[in-house]
Amino acid sequence: MGFLGSVCRCSGALLAIPIAVIVAVMVETPTVTKLEGGPTFEAPADEVPQDATEASKEGPAAPRMGSGSMFDRIAFVYDSTNKWMSLGLDQHWRSTLVKDCLQLQPEDKVLDLATGTADVSILVGQQLRTLGAATDSVLGVDPSSEMLRRGVAKVESSGLDHVVRLVKGDAQDLTSVQGIDAAGTVADPSAGAATGSIDKISMSFGIRNVPDRPKALAEMRRVMRKKDSSRVCILELSLPSGETFLSKVARGFITHVVPLIGWVATMGSGGDEYDYLERSILRFPKPMEFAAELGRAGLPVETITSFAYGAVNLYMAKPEFIGASRTLAALQSLVRQRSVELLTLAMLREKVGKRVDAxxxxxxxxxxxxxxxxxxxxxxxxxxxxxxxxxxxxxxxxxxxxxxxxxxxxxxxxxxxxxxxxxxxxxxxxxxxxxxxxxxxxxxxxxxxxxxxxxxxxxxxxxxxxxxxxxWRYTTETRKRIDRLNEELRLPPKYIALQVRRGDKVAGNRKESVQITGMDFAREAQKHLSSSCSVVVVCTDDLTAAEEVGRALRSLGSPAEVRWRSRAEVPANLRNGHWQASYNSLTAKQRIEMTHEFLADVEVLRCAEVCLCTFSSNVGRLVALLRDQRTVSLDITEWTND
Structure with a gap:
């Protein structure tokens, strides 16, 4: 009896842990982060960086996961699996999006992107019906016919078919859509969302799956009315970054439990799809990085509401519209500023040069x-x-x-x-x-x-x-750390490495040189690609710069596979380049971790078949000294020992 009692007590303790986690998530108070003076609209959509798609990270031959056809295959278990994977909280998160974020008004026209089986469209329709809204107030768009077929049936059973209209379409191009009925019959293409025709936009757990995210964000901005009440509410998964016990549990749940639930729910047929879900979450930008991306697209984020200890985030953004006169004035100001910067830099170099010579x-x-x-x-x-x-x-x-x-x-x-x-x-x-x-x-x-x-x-x-x-002879411990960091890159025998410089050396008061664009790096990399050297590895403190290079190569029709390494957990202001003052304010442990990452980058650049860098930077000059192979600088053409 003593032995059985011990077994029972141990089993009870093990069972209590997941129950405690579930209860903790259910009673958790969401964290709301307000972003004041956030990023503003600064470039057309085709200049906005995006993250890696499956193709760019795994090679051009990789299957296109996250597409409508992928969701067709898992539509039969989608709703039930969501409930299992979210511990039954997915409807609460969607409800928060509708009730708290959208702030619906009777006259609103709402666009629900990635509507899937229409959960959010139905919630919006129910609230608008209560407010006395007109017919066809909600347009739900999704690329999956099978998801939409099930969604149409749910809309009809809810008595909302006069308020909610579901169509097959692409978030990257909303100019044309196709109607669909409960039998899954798809109609001929018809006009989609017109420019300036939408008051509110919602998107739940779908932006990760869009191949060209900047294009989708540009479409959102295009269709929105220029009203103070207009807004975009995006609900999306993210990998929790906290160091608390529950944050670590949430990370483990996403990386280990989610794929298993998907495999079981689909009886083994959807394992790849739910493995993709895990990978897409790991690759999706951190909350502040995605907020910056929205800002660059002209959709500045005002608040980020975090649920489940950072596993789910709700972004509320309002469109920013800039007239032609303001754009011209901004460009003129930028030209004047750049001229002053270059003149100041030249004078400083001349002054230092005289002191050195003397x-x-x-x-x-x-x-x-x-x-x-x-x-x-x-x-x-x-x-x-x-x-x-x-x-x-x-x-x-x-x-x-x-x-x-x-x-x-x-x-x-x-x-x-x-x-x-x-x-x-x-x-x-x-x-x-x-x-x-x-x-x-x-x-x-x-x-x-x-x-x-x-x-x-x-x-x-x-x-x-x-x-x-x-x-340059590493200590044993440093060599081990470098090798561990670079394991993630799976470096082939031959590859092209890029050193992309971002931060205070190309912007702000410590600026030393002009920033080289991702397209400039992409064009130069294209010249050196071959059948035996088709991998491009980007080394940078700014992962959005790495994404920019990948997007630029794809726009050039390049077959290159673009890779980069994930970075240490650091404050948001150090995720877009090296800013010395911010770096100095980190803990000693964080600075040492970032130094090991720097050395790991040096090794990637040193061993590359071709290295593309900038000799205006100390890193570029340092790597050139350590290399036997070809080194190409995209700014100063000759190495100097200044």
């Missing part, structure tokens, strides 16, 4: 050189440190790195740089300890700094490349 330091008068690295990135600091180490070797000085307060940790944690670069001076405490201090910040630099820069101008590419390779 530097007059006798290296032989010193016994060692102490190089301080503090609040700058790994690429710039190591490039400059190696220049100092070359001067030290030439003049017989010890090169010592002072990195106690470096924001990236300690240099020798990453590189086995001794004896070329030492942790401390062996002559310290003796008469031979005569250090040349090399130090700089944004306000001041020591004479030693300018002396090192002057010496570096006379060092050839071949000499610095040879020296850099002697320094």
């Amino acid at each position: 530097a007059d330091v006798d290296f032989s008068a010193f016994g060692c050189l102490h190089f301080w690295i503090e609040d700058r990135g790994f690429g710039s600091e190591v490039n400059n440190l190696v220049s100092a180490a070359i001067a030290c070797e030439e003049f017989g000085l010890h090169c010592v790195v002072e990195d106690e307060v470096w924001n990236s940790g300690r240099l020798h944690t990453y590189l086995q740089a001794e004896p070329l670069i030492l942790r401390r001076c062996p002559d310290e405490g003796t008469s031979r300890h005569r250090p040349l201090e090399v130090r700089r910040d944004r306000r001041v630099a020591t004479p030693g700094w300018f002396a090192v820069c002057k010496h570096a101008k006379g060092v050839s590419f071949a000499k610095k490349s040879k020296f850099m390779r002697r320094v």
